[in-house]
Amino acid sequence: MRQPTLRRAVLSLVALLGVLPILAGLWQSLRASFGILPALGATTLSPAPWGQLMQLPGLTTSLALTLTTGLGATLIAFVLVVALCAARADRAPVPPRLLAPFLAAPHAAMAIGLAFLIAPSGWIARALAQVLGWSTPPLWITVNDPHGFALILGLVIKEVPFLLLVTLSALSQIPLRQSLITGRALGYGAGALWLKLVLPQIWPLIRLPLMVVLAYALSNVDMALILGPATPPTLAVLLARLFSDPDTAKLLPASAGAILQALLVLASFAALWATARLTGWAGRIWLRKGTRGPHSALGPLPALTATALLALGALSMAALLVWSLAWRWPFPRLAPESWSLSAWDTSTAPLTTTLLLALTTTLLSTLLAVAWLEGEDRARRRTPWAEALIYLPLLVPQISFLYGLNILFLRIGISGGMGAVIWAQTLFVFPYVMLTLSAPWRALDPRLTRTAAALGAGPWRQLIAVKLPALLRPLLTAAAIGVAVSVAQYLPTLFMGAGRIATLTTEAVTLASGSDRRITGATATLQAALPLLAYLIAFALPALVHRNRRALNGGHTAWA
Structure with missing residues (x-):
């Protein structure tokens, strides 16, 4: 296949299987939001669905909860990551491998574990009972509290490791050491140094991941169902209930709400862009004034906060395992009185289906990512606008287009089957695989392929014999992230699987x-x-494959 041909083929495939379904789903939702849904006999253009949406009880509260939990969790996570990196500027604040379990844990599993931890009869209350002498659970409203504090906490615990890993990756792509030395030589304090010299350099690199976090925080359903308020819930949960309502007439106002959800996320992106521009303008004025800021360090607060969040995350996952093995666990005991494996004696059908979906979508996404990046190499140029299309599914709220896409799939006759779910999940797995694999692929030393070409290897042999072996660890890491994303998918599986x-x-x-x-x-x-397990394989397999390629040279390993 000639160089431009591979690139055009992959771009066409991404547009056909990725971008067009999203646009078609949004179009179906938009039509239904104005009363056009022929399947229900609605064929007259009308603003009535919007009126029905506005008359829903608690809609204003749902909108307020969506904004406070989504914007609040994203802001807290971002500020904490920046403060942590600034406080520990000379070294990685957290070893990247330590973040793997938190990145691997699906949102729903983390939310359930956190609910077990902070519930009135959870581990925290049981620990307090040992000191305060409680014999019954306290009358606390911790899970599903009306203000969404539990949801904010869950989102922050889940998103801080992701943003921290993204930030560490961005810091590795800028001259950080030189910036720190220059800033300190000029007398800048730790906070001013980061805000003036470091953050402006990494902002373009972390802006897209931050937008992904913001879009998820504003439109998630699984975590909001488990931790968020119930009556009224956040907007995304309210819409999921409307779409699942037995009364099919609710589909029209639900579609209007889906468009409202998309507009809400779009408005948040606009606010983020405006804030960044305003901050940049203010920062330039601050820079010209020459103020150095405080010379003292930021203190231990960022590190202590991050440690507390990671500890809550670890305890949440431990709570899942303990509860799965508990037989009798009365309050206020810290550990179960008796243990049993009876809870594990359940049907293996969900496990088999989950594993099949994860392996299939990850394989498809990895092959597509390799084809995209190889086509980019052969064409010797990147197309930013085309690459931006890859990340569209991560920026558009799932609830705003999935039901419309399901209507389209119903017309085609593929809704409710494994094929539809694989297609829908791949929409979200592929961008994460690309996001993970693209940086190490583009950083590969071009001299390797030039040497192979000089020895007579063609493009395909260069790919199979040189690039893929050299990129084994990044490939497996991207695949592990693909498995994690596939396992975590809730709405695509629910809607497209009917x-x-x-x-x-x-x-x-x-x-x-x-x-x-x-x-x-x-x-x-x-x-x-x-x-x-996928992350463990991604770490262990390259070490096993390359075990004979390690050569000690002055106490250092020759292979990274």
């Missing part, structure tokens, strides 16, 4: 509202174990 495809995530979210914590813990533990 409720007939049961995975560990759909089962865990459903069980979270029940009363049997043991079965819920077992399902969520299994859900978290699959991505963690």
Whole structure:
């Protein structure tokens, strides 16, 4: 295949299977929001669905909760990551490998574990009971509190590791050491040094991941169902209930709400852009004034806060495992009185389906990412506008286009099957695989392929014999992230599978509202174990494959 041909083929495939379905889903939702849904006999253009949406009880509160939880969690996570990196500017604040379990844990599993931890009968209350002498759980409203504090905490715990890893990656791509030396030589304090010299350099590199976090925080359903307020819920949960309502007339106002959700996220992006521009303008004025800022360090608060969040995350995952093995666990005991494996004696169908979906979508996404990057190499140029299309599914709220896409799939006749779910999940797995693989692929030393070409290797042999072996660790890491993203998918599986495809995530979210914590813990533990296993393989397999390629030279390893 000639160089431009491969690139055009991959671009066409991404547009056909990725961008066009999203646009088609948005178009279907937009039509239904104005009364056009022929399947229900609605063929007259009308603003009535918007009127019905505005008359829904608690809509104003749902909008307020969506904004406060989404914007609040994103702001807290971003400020904490920047403060932590600034406070520990000379070294990595957290070893990247330590973040792997938190990145691997699906959102729903983390939310269920956190609910077990902070509930009135959870581990924290049990620990306090030992000191305060409680014999019954306190009358606290911690999970599903009306202000969304539990949801904000859960989002911050889940997104801080992701933003921290992205920031560490960005710092490795700028002359950080030179910037720190220059700033300190000029007398800048730690905070001013980061705000004036470092943050402006990494902002273009972390802006897109921050937008992804913001879009998810504003439109997530699984974590909001488990931790968020119930009556009224956040907007995304309210819309999910409307779409699932037996009364099909609710589909029209639900579609109007889906468009409203998309507009809300778009407005938040605009606010982020405006804030960045305003901050840049103010920063230039501050820079010209020459003020150095305080000379003292930022103190231990950022590190202590990050440590506390990671500890809460680790305890949340541990709570899942303990509850899955508990048989009798009365309050206020810290540990179960008796143990049992009975909760694990459940159907393996969700596990099999989850594993099949994860392997299939990850394989498809990895092959597509390799084809995209190889086509880019052969064409010897990048197309930023085309690359931006890859990340469209991460920036558009799922609830705003998935139901419209499901209507399209119903017309085609593929809705409710594995093929539709694989297609829908790949929409979200592929961008994360590309996001992970693109930087190490482009950083590969071009002299390797030039040497192979000089020895007579063609483009395909260069790819198979040189590039892929050299990039084995990044490839497996990207695949592990793909598995984690696939396992975590809730709405795509629920909508595109028409409720007939049961995975560990759909089962865990459903069980979270029940009363049997043991079965819920077992399902969520299994859900978290699959991505963690993928990460362990990604770390162990390259070391095993390259075990004979390590050569000690002056006490240092020749292979990274």
